[in-house]
Amino acid sequence: MKALVMALLLLLPAPGLAADPVYIADVPLEDPVAEARAKALMAELRCLTCQNQAILDSNAPQAQTMRVEVRERISAGEDPEEVRAWFVERYGDWVSFVPPARTDTALLWAAPFLFLLLGGVLLARRIRR
Amino acid sequence: MIPELGHFALWLAAAAALLQSVAPTIGLWRDEEALSGLAVPAAVAQGLFTALAFAALTWAFVVSDFSVALVAANSHTMKPDMYLVTGVWANHEGSLLLWVLVMALAGAGVAVAPATLGPRFRARVLSVQGIVSLGFFAFLLFASNPFDRLIPAPTEGQGLNPLLQDLGLAVHPPLLYIGYVGLSVAFAFAVAGMLENVVGPAWAKATRPWVAGAWAMLTLGIALGSYWAYYELGWGGWWFWDPVENAALMPWLAATALLHSIAVVMKRDALRAWTLLLAVAAFSLSMMGTFIVRSGLLTSVHAFAVDPARGLFLMILMALYIGGALTIYAFAAGRVAEGRQFAAVSRESALVANNLLLTVILGVVLVGTMYPMALQAAGGAQISVGPPYFNMTIVPIVLVMAFLMGVAPLLGWRRSATGHLAARLLPAAVAAALAVVVALTLFGVRGIGALLGFGAAAWLAVASISILAKRGLTLNSAGMALAHLGVAVSILGATASGALQREALVAMRVGDAIQMGPWRAELMDVRPIAGPNWTAVEARLDVRRGGDSVAILRPQSRMFVAPAQETTESGRAGWWTGELYSVLGQPDGTGQWQVHLWFKPMVRLIWWGALLMAFGGLLALGGRVRALKPRRGVEMSGSPIPQAA
Numbered sequence: 001m002k003a004l005v006m007a008l009l010l011l012l013p014a015p016g017l018a019a020d021p022v023y024i025a026d027v028p029l030e031d032p033v034a035e036a037r038a039k040a041l042m043a044e045l046r047c048l049t050c051q052n053q054a055i056l057d058s059n060a061p062q063a064q065t066m067r068v069e070v071r072e073r074i075s076a077g078e079d080p081e082e083v084r085a086w087f088v089e090r091y092g093d094w095v096s097f098v099p100p101a102r103t104d105t106a107l108l109w110a111a112p113f114l115f116l117l118l119g120g121v122l123l124a125r126r127i128r129r
Numbered sequence: 130m131i132p133e134l135g136h137f138a139l140w141l142a143a144a145a146a147l148l149q150s151v152a153p154t155i156g157l158w159r160d161e162e163a164l165s166g167l168a169v170p171a172a173v174a175q176g177l178f179t180a181l182a183f184a185a186l187t188w189a190f191v192v193s194d195f196s197v198a199l200v201a202a203n204s205h206t207m208k209p210d211m212y213l214v215t216g217v218w219a220n221h222e223g224s225l226l227l228w229v230l231v232m233a234l235a236g237a238g239v240a241v242a243p244a245t246l247g248p249r250f251r252a253r254v255l256s257v258q259g260i261v262s263l264g265f266f267a268f269l270l271f272a273s274n275p276f277d278r279l280i281p282a283p284t285e286g287q288g289l290n291p292l293l294q295d296l297g298l299a300v301h302p303p304l305l306y307i308g309y310v311g312l313s314v315a316f317a318f319a320v321a322g323m324l325e326n327v328v329g330p331a332w333a334k335a336t337r338p339w340v341a342g343a344w345a346m347l348t349l350g351i352a353l354g355s356y357w358a359y360y361e362l363g364w365g366g367w368w369f370w371d372p373v374e375n376a377a378l379m380p381w382l383a384a385t386a387l388l389h390s391i392a393v394v395m396k397r398d399a400l401r402a403w404t405l406l407l408a409v410a411a412f413s414l415s416m417m418g419t420f421i422v423r424s425g426l427l428t429s430v431h432a433f434a435v436d437p438a439r440g441l442f443l444m445i446l447m448a449l450y451i452g453g454a455l456t457i458y459a460f461a462a463g464r465v466a467e468g469r470q471f472a473a474v475s476r477e478s479a480l481v482a483n484n485l486l487l488t489v490i491l492g493v494v495l496v497g498t499m500y501p502m503a504l505q506a507a508g509g510a511q512i513s514v515g516p517p518y519f520n521m522t523i524v525p526i527v528l529v530m531a532f533l534m535g536v537a538p539l540l541g542w543r544r545s546a547t548g549h550l551a552a553r554l555l556p557a558a559v560a561a562a563l564a565v566v567v568a569l570t571l572f573g574v575r576g577i578g579a580l581l582g583f584g585a586a587a588w589l590a591v592a593s594i595s596i597l598a599k600r601g602l603t604l605n606s607a608g609m610a611l612a613h614l615g616v617a618v619s620i621l622g623a624t625a626s627g628a629l630q631r632e633a634l635v636a637m638r639v640g641d642a643i644q645m646g647p648w649r650a651e652l653m654d655v656r657p658i659a660g661p662n663w664t665a666v667e668a669r670l671d672v673r674r675g676g677d678s679v680a681i682l683r684p685q686s687r688m689f690v691a692p693a694q695e696t697t698e699s700g701r702a703g704w705w706t707g708e709l710y711s712v713l714g715q716p717d718g719t720g721q722w723q724v725h726l727w728f729k730p731m732v733r734l735i736w737w738g739a740l741l742m743a744f745g746g747l748l749a750l751g752g753r754v755r756a757l758k759p760r761r762g763v764e765m766s767g768s769p770i771p772q773a774a
Binding site: 120 | 485492500515697
C-alpha cells in the first residue's frame with residue numbers, strides 16, 4: 001500500500017526547485033576500493049521518492065542523504081551487505097533492488113530454472129519422438 | 130470545425146473497421162465472394178479515414194487550438210515547431226490514434242498487396258485485423274477521445290513534459306508502434322491461418338516479411354529509447370530493467386523467437402503449432418506492453434501518460450483478443466500437426482534451442498516484472514525486483530545464446546554432419562581466446578562476466594563475418610549474418626562500457642581541473658544561457674589529453690518554462706573508441722559546482738549493433754534473392770552445408 005501511495009504521489013507534477021534548502025555535495029571516499037563498494041551498493045538501493053531509480057542515479061534530496069549514509073557506513077568499515085540490511089530494516093524490502101531470498105520469493109528465484117527445465121523436457125520429448 | 134471533422138472521420142474509420150470485420154466473416158461462411166470481397170475496399174477506407182482523423186489532430190496541435198482539451202493539456206505556443214507536431218503522440222489519446230493509424234495503414238497494405246495465398250485467405254486476414262482495430266477504435270471513441278473540446282478555451286496550453294521535447298523520443302513511439310502493429314498483422318495471419326487451415330511453408334513465406342519488418346522496427350524503437358535514456362535522463366546508464374523497458378522488450382523477445390521459428394516452418398514445414406503460439410504471444414505481449422505503460426500499474430521512469438481507469442478498458446480488450454486467439458488455437462492445434470521431424474543435431478534443433486532460450490528470457494522478464502505486483506496483491510511483502518536480479522539471470526543465458534548463434538548457421542537442416550564444424554569455427558574460437566587474453570592482460574579486466582562478454586562478442590562477430598564472406602549468399606542469410614554481427618557488436622559495447630568505464634565525481638570551482646586517467650578536464654566557466662522555452666546554466670569543460678585539447682563538454686542544468694521542470698542535459702563528446710560523458714550537478718553555495726565525468730569505452734557500439742540488427746532484419750525481407758555471385762544449386766541456398774542424410 002505504501003508503494004501505491006508513493007506511486008500516486010509521484011504522478012503529481014514534480015515540485016521543481018522550491019524544496020531543496022540545503023544541498024550536500026557528493027564527496028567520494030578517499031579510498032578507491034571503499035568508494036567502489038559504496039557505488040556498487042548505491043546502484044542497488046532504490047530512491048524512495050523517485051520513479052524506479054537507484055539512489056546512485058537520482059538527483060532527489062532523499063537519494064542524496066541516502067548516498068551520504070552509505071558512504072559514512074562503508075568508510076566506518078561496515079560490510080555492504082550490513083549496510084543493505086540496515087536500509088532494509090529501516091525502509092523495508094522495497095529499498096533494495098535485489099529481491100530477498102525467502103519463501104515468498106522462492107518462485108521468483110526458481111523461475112529461470114523452472115523455465116529451462118520445462119523447455120528442456122519439451123525439447124527432449126520432441127526430438128526423441 | 131476541423132477537430133469535429135477529425136472526430137467524424139474517426140467514426141467513419143470505425144464503421145469501415147466494422148464492415149471489414151463483419152462482411153468477410155459472413156461472406157466466407159455463406160461462400161459469397163461479393164460479400165467477402167468487401168473487406169478490401171473497407172480496409173482501404175479505414176486507412177484513409179484514420180489518416181484524415183490523424184491529420185485533423187495534427188492540425189489542431191500545429192495551430193495550437195487550445196479549445197481542444199488534448200492540445201490545451203499537452204501543448205504550448207512557445208514549444209519549438211517540431212515538437213508541436215511530435216506532441217500529437219506524446220500523450221495518451223494521440224499515441225493511441227497513432228497506433229490505430231499505423232494499424233489501419235497496415236490493413237490497407239495487406240488489402241492492396243498481392244494475395245499470394247488467395248483472396249479467401251486475404252479476406253479472412255482482413256476480417257481478423259478489422260476485429261482487432263474495432264476494439265481500439267471503441268477504446269478511442271468511448272474512453273479516450275482525442276477531439277474532446279474544452280470550453281471556454283484557455284489562452285495558453287500547459288505544455289509538454291520537457292523530457293519528451295527531444296528528437297529521439299519523438300521518433301521512438303512511432304517506431305515501436307510500427308513494430309507492434311506489424312506483429313498484429315502476424316497475429317491476424319496466424320488466426321486466419323488456423324481458421325483456414327493453411328499453416329505451412331507458403332503461409333510462413335507470406336507472414337515472414339511482416340514479422341521481419343516488425344522485428345526490425347521494434348529493434349530500432351527499443352534502441353532509440355535506450356539511447357534516449359542514456360543521453361537525456363543524465364545518469365549515463367542505457368538499460369535499467371524498468372517495467373516500461375521490459376514491456377517493450379517482451380514483444381521483441383517473442384518476435385525474435387517467432388522470426389526464427391517461422392523460418393523453420395518456411396524451410397522444413399516443422400514447428401507449426403509452436404510458431405502459431407508465438408505469433409499469438411508476440412501481439413498479446415505488445416498489447417500488454419501498451420497496457421502496462423498506459424495503466425500506471427507499475428512505477429517507472431518512463432511512464433508519461435497514465436490513467437488507471439483506461440487500464441481496465443485495455444485489460445478487457447486484451448483479455449478478449451488473447452482469450453479468443455487461444456481458444457481458436459486450442460481447437461486448431463490438434464489439426465495443425467507439429468510437422469516434420471528432425472534429429473538432435475540439426476539446424477532445426479539449434480533454432481529450437483534458440484527459441485527455448487529466448488522464451489526462458491521472456492519468462493524471466495515477465496516474472497521479474499510482475500512478481501512484486503502479484504506478491505503485493507496477494508497480501509505479501511513489498512519487494513523490488515531490479516537490475517541485479519535481471520542481470521544475474523539473463524546475462525548467462527545471453528552468453529550461451531551467443532555461443533549457439535556462432536554454431537547454428539553452420540548446421541544443415543534435418544540432420545547435420547558435424548565434421549566440418551571444427552575447421553569452420555576455428556577462426557571464431559581463436560578470436561574469442563585472443564579477446565579474453567587481451568582483456569585480461571592489456572586492460573586488466575578481472576570480472577568473469579566481462580571476460581566472457583569479450584570472448585562471446587569476438588566469437589560471434591568472427592563466426593558471423595565468416596558467413597558473410599562466403600560466396601553464393603542470399604539476402605536472407607546475409608541479413609541473418611548481419612543481424613548476428615549486430616548482436617556481437619552490442620555485446621562488445623555493453624561489456625566494454627561497463628567493465629572499462631572510468632568515472633570522476635568532484636566539486637569544482639571555475640578554473641579547477643580534475644585528472645581522470647589520461648584526461649584532464651578544466652572547468653572553464655559556468656554561465657546562464659537561454660533556449661526557446663527554457664533557461665539553463667551551462668558549464669564549459671575543456672578536456673585535454675597529453676596537453677592537447679580534445680573536446681569541450683557543455684553539460685547543462687535546464688529549467689523549462691512550461692511546464693516548470695528541471696532537466697539535466699549531459700555534455701558529451703565521442704570517438705569510435707568511446708565517449709566522454711559529463712553531468713553538471715548543483716552548486717554548493719560557495720562557488721563550487723558538482724561535476725560528474727565518465728569515460729565510457731565503445732558505448733556507442735550498443736546502438737550501432739542494434740542498427741545492424743535492424744538492417745539485417747530488413748535485408749531478410751528480401752527473402753531468397755541472390756545477394757552476390759550466383760552459385761549452382763538452388764536447394765543449397767540458406768543452408769551452407771550439404772545435408773548428410
